[in-house]
Amino acid sequence: MGNPMVAAHGRVVLHGLDKAVKNMDNIKAAYAELSVLHSEKLHVDPDNF
Template sequence: MLSAQERAHVAQVWDLIAGHEAAFGAELLLRLFTVYPSTKTYFKHLGVCPDETQLLTHGRRMLEAVGVAVRHFDHLRAALSPLADLHAQVLRVDPSNFPPLIQCFQVVLASHLQDEFTVEMHAAWDKFLTHVAIVLTEKYR
């Protein structure tokens, strides 16, 4: 569970990136594919150009889901239930891909927000994203 201060840090960072979901999400995916090439298995239809429409669209959808999690933290399981079902039962994404995704997201946040992304914010986002990943993997059998 996140403390009130950690929630404030998560909300503060989200306020800085809200409205830029497509760009942040596309960069996140490109970093993920570069550093962890095996993750591209799930995204064969996506190119590797930062301005490619499909990459921007999927990146936006990913970050919009993070936005849902930020807004519905107290009801995270209910808010992310459809997404958890999709990943576990339809897409069958290997849950071991979530930690590298979290790591790459942290790098994107740090590279864009720089000094605004404090150590405390980093720790809060790590805890928050780990909790999101746990919720997304609870429906795996």
């Protein structure tokens, strides 16, 4: 991969997808911590999800 930052982000995305697949029965709980991070620390607009 030419850009190491793009490659690193791709790994993050794929790890997130892997987590979703492994927690299909309870995805909300699996991503609760990530949700708090995005809403409270990063201030990401929920409409962007």
